[in-house]
Amino acid sequence: MDSPTPGPAPVYRAPREWTRLHPVSPLIGGWAVFGVVASIALYNYAPSWTGPDPGIQEAAHWLWHSVLWVVVGAVILVGLAMGFGYLQWRVSEYRLSDVAVEHRKGILFKQHKQARLDRIQAIDVVQPLLARIFGFASLKIEVAGGENSGIALEYLRLGDAEAMRNELLALAAGVKRAKAEGREATVDAVLTADAVAGADAAVTPGDGSAIPGDGSATLGDTSPGEPGDQAAYASAASLRDLTRGMPRGVAETAAAPEREVFALELGRLLLSIVLSWPFLWICSLPVWIGVAVWIFPVDINQVVAAAGASLFTVVPVVFGLLGYFWSRLTTGYGFRAAISEDGIRLRHGLLETRRQTVPPGRVQAVQLQQSLLWRRKDWWRVTINVAGYQDDQEAVSTLLPVGTRQEALTALWLVLPDLGDPDPAGTVSLALSGTGAEGGFTAATTRARLFDPLQWRHRGVRATDRALLIRRGWLVRDVFVVPHERTQSLGLEQGPLQKARGVATFTVHSTNGPVRPVAQHLDLADAVALMEAQAVRAAEGRRRQTPEQWMTAVGVKEEQ
Known part of the structure; x- marks a missing residue:
């Protein structure tokens, strides 16, 4: 029996017409409701059994009613959140125009944002844990402006997000270059031929400045394109022709080539967290408590009772310290830095991964x-x-x-x-x-x-x-x-x-x-x-x- 003929490879591209976000967006964004419900339940019910000498029957009674109320509350709130999220998804659309990325949303209060191509400062692809598991991502576009001036597209397929990011970086660079040269720029005219050729161009040592500590390692020229303004600004149609026959899941506009500069090892990251003052203070806390009990005549039962009664006073402090360690771990996990013509590219994250590009300047x-x-x-x-x-x-x-x-x-x-x-x-x-x-x-x-x-x-x-x-x-x-x-x-x-x-x-x-x-x-x-x-x-x-x-x-x- 002959194997089935593979279908045409999909090519991800930035939409030019108004397009909705992915239909699963309300589901990905609604999981946090469970955390809210659990927090409310703990705050309202936990103090009744965390005092000194709680009875087994009282604890079991609390546990049964709390679980019941958490389940009922979660079902109601999640249903409401999903329903509201669906309505938001229906009215949330985005597109790439000749001069800007546009995003409109809102049910009662309509909002229409535009991120002009010549004002784009950074574009990040962020994957929270749930989105990462199912292959989705959030695209965050930062522009020069005040608070809440950026655009967040939550959520897209990872391929769509990467394609949008690649094309926006190429467009933004081209618009700024054309503007500096005193020429008009459109979306089709700004897409550069070397943005597509860059997928196959190897980054090789050249005559650039040497990376400190790497005697000869430099980032040189990519594969040169045809001379002249026509080759520098190819049309979008030619880009689509070049993408025919590509492997499955390829972006229409390829990312610019990059050279990795350094990567952080997990062992060093963990050791650096251990060699931090907060970690040493936590490890030495039992010693200080033991010294205090030994010096001062305090009944150990009273200490245990006081600790149980003040559980919800200690919990915020403990979570604050744990948050510090978690922040250091998740920020440094898998950390890599590279350079490309877009700027400095950083990748990091444990549960939530972030791929960001810091433009030069x-x-x-x-x-x-x-x-x-x-x-x-x-x-x-x-x-x-x-x-x-x-x-x-x-x-x-x-x-x-x-x-x-x-x-x-x-x-x-x-x-x-x-x-x-x-x-x-x-x-x-x-x-x-x-x-x-x-x-x-x-x-x-x-x-x-x-x-x-x-x-x-x-x-x-x-x-x-x-x-x-x-x-x-x-x-x-x-x-x-x-x-x-x-x-x-x-x-x-x-x-x-x-x-x-x-x-x-x-x-x-x-x-x-x-x-x-x-x-x-x-x-x-x-x-x-x-x-x-x-x-x-x-x-x-x-x-x-x-x-x-x-x-x-x-x-x-x-x-x-």
């Missing part, structure tokens, strides 16, 4: 941090402020969860390939481990000992041709790096005691995020001079810096 500030417990292994954590992520900054702020000094330097190089210093590695190393005026830093004055007796020697600031470096810390070392062109504004503060001692605090204001560059307790004259000079450097940096310069510096050369 969107990183506003960088922080390298090392705790005392990591010092023996010389591990560092690198966090960033990314412009455009107005509502989900914490989820995208990690550039390196934990890594060696060389990997931290590589992560910094991804953001700032040219530090503007003859010896960038030496300068950053002195910033990470130096004290006083080492490496040309302007150190905190000795008059700061009154405010900061332990750390004043470790504080300092230095400006290179391309960035401002601020260091601080004794038990926990911190180094802030702010590219001059990303300086939002500057501040100079002086409290009453600082004024009496002739010192001041210099602040570089960045976008919303965990990185807050501050140089404390500088001599007043040094702080004033730094503020004036940094304003000039920031203005000059904004005039000369473009994303294309980032591509050249990291070895990604875009064919024109």
